[in-house]
Amino acid sequence: MEKKRIAIVGASGYTGAELVRIASTHPWLEISALVADRKAGLEMPDVFPGFRHLDLPRLNVLAEIDLSEIELVFCALPHATSQDVIKTLPETVKVVDLSADFRLRDTAEYRRWYGRPHAAPELQEQAVYGLTEFYREDIAGARLVACTGCNSAAGLFPLMPLAEAGAIDPGEIIIDLKTGVSGAGRSPKEGTLHSEVSEGFQAYSVAAHRHLAEFDQELSRAFGKRVRVTFVPHLLPQNRGILATVYVRGEPARIHEALRRRYEREPFVFVLPFGDHPSTRHVRGSNFVHIGVVSDRREGRAIVISVLDNLAKGSSGQAVQNANLMLGLPETTGLDSAPMFP
Amino acid sequence: MEKKRIAIVGASGYTGAELVRIASTHPWLEISALVADRKAGLEMPDVFPGFRHLDLPRLNVLAEIDLSEIELVFCALPHATSQDVIKTLPETVKVVDLSADFRLRDTAEYRRWYGRPHAAPELQEQAVYGLTEFYREDIAGARLVACTGCNSAAGLFPLMPLAEAGAIDPGEIIIDLKTGVSGAGRSPKEGTLHSEVSEGFQAYSVAAHRHLAEFDQELSRAFGKRVRVTFVPHLLPQNRGILATVYVRGEPARIHEALRRRYEREPFVFVLPFGDHPSTRHVRGSNFVHIGVVSDRREGRAIVISVLDNLAKGSSGQAVQNANLMLGLPETTGLDSAPMFP
Amino acid sequence: MEKKRIAIVGASGYTGAELVRIASTHPWLEISALVADRKAGLEMPDVFPGFRHLDLPRLNVLAEIDLSEIELVFCALPHATSQDVIKTLPETVKVVDLSADFRLRDTAEYRRWYGRPHAAPELQEQAVYGLTEFYREDIAGARLVACTGCNSAAGLFPLMPLAEAGAIDPGEIIIDLKTGVSGAGRSPKEGTLHSEVSEGFQAYSVAAHRHLAEFDQELSRAFGKRVRVTFVPHLLPQNRGILATVYVRGEPARIHEALRRRYEREPFVFVLPFGDHPSTRHVRGSNFVHIGVVSDRREGRAIVISVLDNLAKGSSGQAVQNANLMLGLPETTGLDSAPMFP
């Protein structure tokens, strides 16, 4: 088989770098173009010196790329920028978008949460939500896949099977989530300086984070009715990793069983023995999700804890998993690295 | 006024060191004895080189201390050890205990949570729970004060006034708490090694932590009925600081107002403007508590977030605050240092 | 005695905040004005929420401050900005400058290292270099004191007494220095983001750092001849603390003795027993310096290791120590806090 030629747009950010890292040992992907407008002209090791050993194309502007050669584009641009770029891409190119731009099927919802009208509503219609384990077939046939938000993924992995199984009360869901700082990106901001983040912990976007829109959309669909959850994300003094502590009403044993069954054949999602719960370091740098279920002391309630790496399964790993499907490759190709610990 | 002579038992641990740090600039406390059985004979700077500038007594075993000279003993020993030591102290000595040994009024509850009968039930009867802002007068008159658990303090500061005001539903309280690792002490354990803690995050003692006993005791008393909360602590990759995210059912504005009123004259507890919420770094190394209230998007629910420093207001700062009351000193003496940031 | 009224210019940066922290428990300083051009109009807790418990003036622009009321100004502005501001201050106001603007007696040297002509050469002439332990008397009588660079201080404390004593070879001095990231300030830069700094370590400005100018100036003066040292700073994945590992040629025992004697009466500088060496955590948040001397295995060589807190003794603590002298207060006032550990 010939290698599949890919381009990475937004190659100078953290998710772009993670795509390069994963693709560099992927046996069937060939990085044919790296796009980064503001760093065009630089070599990748000038931007990420850890890629010195790789033979990579020079960073370039999109206009200079011959897209007729490219089979699939990973678009790792900031929200709002992404839709403007993707609508210029030729139809022949498949697209995996890592931004929020095509995640919301309802463009009115998009406008509500992102404060601007959608610039490519016609593309939105064909976009498939990239939560692989739940939209596998649609993704395999899609031209445009919108990877989930990293926080959304961490919350949806434990909740979707419980919604499908009717194992929990949809009116009583609280997601207390903690995420590493790399999710905030590489653009310098006071709030993500080492001196501000290290040795400190706080919530942000309390009960108002945009990833709520994805929870609303996916959980309402899975429950078959309008569902509104409580969601409070917090910023961890660490680079990678998301842990979601999900408080639900339902029988703990039944909850565990619903999750165990749903994921027993999934290659990337592991449900721990009942009563165990995971740490973000158990999945650091890998495409795995670990989920644990513990009984609450209050009867009829359970605590479900999930972990994933925000840059891997939460974005770039998920993106490659989806690309594998879209390109007709085995879904797990290039994604079997074990977590790095310590 | 003459200085009050104090002894610190358990001076080689983190809370012991924090007591020394606070006492070292306290104008009315004089450290007359430092007790640390296994390190007896060493100078304090051998154990904590940061105290090199202080003129401190050598570490000693308790039996060698002339207690007739001592007005108050801070007992910073591990749980279970503490009761055995405190029952040997002469009646003339006041005691501030930082362990869990005397926190539970009901010795049956003690036995249930700590797995052993209480060794000094008669002392337990006279012990006062050290949540200063709620037991100030009892503390002032007490011989033995049992400082609260650091996690308990972080949860009780936001919840006690809401219980007293009847502003929330006692059946729907979830405390999702995150704590720095110094609370686990200085004894070497695999789980608190830097390689295990750094760049990782996990829950522990899920819905089963012993500080639940204090929540049960204090919240049941404040609500005037049996209350059982959900409580899940997590371990942060940072040394100091606790943040409790408390999910409650009640009117957010009323909740904020109840907290604001309750604490408006308190020197150490600050309620932020409605909608704001704090970070652990805002109180690092200080005796302050910051509390924020945010409306949930689900109507009739609020998210209350509190922060404190586990070694300061969560244990040694609280201990000095209580000692000030017990010794007839102004309550805030020696506790006015601003937080250290960054 | 009446309190001394001070102003802090540059109050929204880390050294500004550290000045507020120290001043807040200083018995003889009263913060009468806080200046921060870009944040003028804000309250200090909006910028540093940890100061919520303090009664501080609102942030303001300098033009709005009544300087006739102010006895001393701390100027914590970035390099180059400082000289333009200080030359506008009335003669009646004493000034402690924390920037590099007035450290170099030779304005030609200033131009060489900082790439621009000095804007206030007449002020430079009267400025005193703020290494308190070596210029105490000049500082006490000065109107303008230029605090040392934080790296320079860490290198000069071990080296100055050795130069004065002739205990080492001036041609063979290597300073390998490691510093926490707070020294880089609060302005957002890619290089100081948490994701870039945490779990990583590197050198910067190798053999070319501007603090070399201070080493040249002070060591040449102390040795009585032109001295050029090797100096390589590195960036630590921590917020506070500098450790300098200084490689020198000379008899280790004589070196230790020269340091011990020079500092035995100094309140802030401690020389450890021969063979011991310090950690940055032994001085975190405090105004202390710890210095250790160890024999090299190569005869006639020693390794001298010093630590200080870059924001405290390296800048704002040093600044208050100098201000105490300039204001006729006991030098150690307000600076006796023990280090914070952990």
Add this chain to the structure above:
Amino acid sequence: MEKKRIAIVGASGYTGAELVRIASTHPWLEISALVADRKAGLEMPDVFPGFRHLDLPRLNVLAEIDLSEIELVFCALPHATSQDVIKTLPETVKVVDLSADFRLRDTAEYRRWYGRPHAAPELQEQAVYGLTEFYREDIAGARLVACTGCNSAAGLFPLMPLAEAGAIDPGEIIIDLKTGVSGAGRSPKEGTLHSEVSEGFQAYSVAAHRHLAEFDQELSRAFGKRVRVTFVPHLLPQNRGILATVYVRGEPARIHEALRRRYEREPFVFVLPFGDHPSTRHVRGSNFVHIGVVSDRREGRAIVISVLDNLAKGSSGQAVQNANLMLGLPETTGLDSAPMFP
């Protein structure tokens, strides 16, 4: 080709885990046995939950392993234990030892540095020092290879070519090294607790570290005369990564050229453009070494900075690289992962 069956002895430590991580995606290695005396009976995910996705043998005691099936044993035991185990292995098994036990050709030197007589001097005679890039052919033919110390590797990569080329003065070498804490292992010790390591930095084993024995041995051999360097290691508040700042006397350009030439065909060692220097985060989790050369301001002197990951190229990656040679596999097999950043 059939897979090579390997055993990992000492599988419950960090280097053991790193061996499993690397082997898990190595196409020609099959983990047939995992040995860990104190954890025998446990499954690997009980000890390292991040390996849950792998199909691994249960942890066992060595006596229970059928060694006739095993082609190569990785021995990741603590120093001193290793020699006792390795001498019991059948001659048919190749051995890669990660401990210090077989690194010193001269058993008198071993006794001097490790304070005990060598228990297997006859094995020591046949052992090959595992610095792959310098002993490649010997390693390919060896039965027993002793991987280098992680610190030694970080110092030898920059120094060996300079010694061979005669580009530096052998009497004037200073290695100021900084290492992450994972090198200290997983056994709980006060000094490696998070609260002790985080936000702190210090030297250890100043001018007395046992890895000096390896510098003595290898540099004396390379220079062709007795060489004694100065070596001061420091402990970084991070998990992985070593950076060595090496101060040498010699012409910087010639030094750079000697390194560049020596490594231009090496797959894992990269020499940066003259004047550039690396960070540990550029090699995190990978088998790469980056080396930079910068001119000192003092003429005829240079600063050479090298980085590697202590658990990868510093031990387990190096071990697999050597095993590849010993098993007749391409040397780089399984070792091409890009560094993880952030």
